Amino acid sequence: MDHVLIEALEVDTVIGVYDWERTxxxxxxxxxxxxxxxxxxxxxxxxxxxxxxxxxSERIASFADAHHFALVETFAERLADTLRQEFAIDWLRxxxxxxxxxxxxxxxxVRITRGQA
Numbered sequence: 001m002d003h004v005l006i007e008a009l010e011v012d013t014v015i016g017v018y019d020w021e022r023t024x025x026x027x028x029x030x031x032x033x034x035x036x037x038x039x040x041x042x043x044x045x046x047x048x049x050x051x052x053x054x055x056x057s058e059r060i061a062s063f064a065d066a067h068h069f070a071l072v073e074t075f076a077e078r079l080a081d082t083l084r085q086e087f088a089i090d091w092l093r094x095x096x097x098x099x100x101x102x103x104x105x106x107x108x109x110v111r112i113t114r115g116q117a
């Protein structure tokens with residue numbers, strides 16, 4: 001199985017467990033690995049036969065804009081479900097990092113894997 005990559009995608013959203021976090025937008029950093037067979041697209045040189053990373057990136061940005069969660073874990077789980085359903089993705093690995101959330105750490109976050117490759 002081949003993997004389409006989207007790395008270091010940045011989105012702004014309302015996220016956090018503290019009251020003050022619920023009043024501001026914060027930046028999240030995402031990395032995605034999406035399993036697909038790229039051979040049909042490569043053979044035909046046709047974007048419609050593969051996962052369109054531009055469309056997926058736009059959907060992630062609109063998801064982040066429309067949803068507010070307390071936990072990075074919830075953001076990751078719901079986003080993974082949305083992407084798998086809307087883009088017919090059988091398997092994905094998603095990392096979501098929240099920079100500056102913990103003193104002395106560049107970022108904190110989660111990495112989840114959903115589906116079967």
